[in-house]
Amino acid sequence: MIVTNSTVAAVPDIRDIKPPIEISSGWAWLWWSVAVLVIAAAAYFFWKWWQQRRAQILFVPPVPAHLRAKQKLAEALALIAQPKPFVIAVSDTARTYLEERFDFRAPERTTEEFLRELSGTDLLVKAQQESLGGFLESCDLVKFAKYEPGEPELRRLHGAAVRLVEETQPPPEPRAVSEPIPTTNPP
Numbered sequence: 001m002i003v004t005n006s007t008v009a010a011v012p013d014i015r016d017i018k019p020p021i022e023i024s025s026g027w028a029w030l031w032w033s034v035a036v037l038v039i040a041a042a043a044y045f046f047w048k049w050w051q052q053r054r055a056q057i058l059f060v061p062p063v064p065a066h067l068r069a070k071q072k073l074a075e076a077l078a079l080i081a082q083p084k085p086f087v088i089a090v091s092d093t094a095r096t097y098l099e100e101r102f103d104f105r106a107p108e109r110t111t112e113e114f115l116r117e118l119s120g121t122d123l124l125v126k127a128q129q130e131s132l133g134g135f136l137e138s139c140d141l142v143k144f145a146k147y148e149p150g151e152p153e154l155r156r157l158h159g160a161a162v163r164l165v166e167e168t169q170p171p172p173e174p175r176a177v178s179e180p181i182p183t184t185n186p187p
């Protein structure tokens with residue numbers, strides 16, 4: 001095979017000059033590092049501020065079940081002229097109170113189911129269970145049998161609900177009593 005000048009000339013062996021490569025200075029890395037540190041410091045201070053703010057938010061303790069029940073029973077007195085809404089409010093308050101106080105599922109059960117399950121527990125003494133049974137049966141007469149009692153009977157039902165709450169409320173927590181400073185009598 002013979003190589004001629006015409007075959008060599010067809011292959012381009014001269015290329016263009018490459019563009020210059022930019023050489024970064026050490027300052028660019030320094031500025032990026034400073035930016036990252038500033039962002040990290042800002043995030044840290046924001047986190048600390050948020051933690052302090054969360055700590056300053058006052059914790060409001062939940063209202064105890066017996067206080068909520070007494071409040072609802074007091075509000076129910078406004079309905080005493082309307083027997084059915086009044087009795088519904090009073091009986092629902094009593095059932096909800098028992099559920100919250102004793103962790104006993106009361107509102108979803110019928111009166112018979114509720115009293116049967118309650119009699120198998122020691123949550124209430126026998127007299128309280130009987131009083132509650134009479135209270136709930138009287139409420140059921142008004143709610144389901146369309147019985148319309150007079151105001152004295154409605155006040156008795158209200159009183160029975162208030163008594164139930166007062167008899168079953170938790171005992172008050174003992175307060176720290178500071179001891180009196182002994183005094184010495186001068187001779």
